[in-house]
Amino acid sequence: MKVWIDQDLCTGDGLCEEIAPDVFVLLDDGLAYVREGDTIYAAAKGNPEGAAGVAKVPEGQEADTIESAEECPGECIFIEP
Secondary structure, eight states: OEEEEOTTTOOOOOHHHHHOTTTEEEOTTSOEEEEETTEEOOGGGTSOOGGGOOEEOOTTOHHHHHHHHHHOTTOOEEEEO
16 A cells, blocks of 8 residues: 655644654644655655655554545545555
8 A cells, every 4th residue: 555645735734643653744844744664755855745755554554544544634645555
């Protein structure tokens, strides 16, 4: 399973980071980004973001990632098989 965030839709509520901190992180700009281990998919971190910044969901985090997408008020979390 893979996941990415459309930062244009992100409201910065941080629910995703609360639910799945191994998959999502809020940065100083107030937006959420996906992470893969120590790699954070954000231009500020030197990596592609948005649809280009697709992270592989760690094994065992699939349910929390799906819950994050369902609970997201901005509906900005997109999951791919």
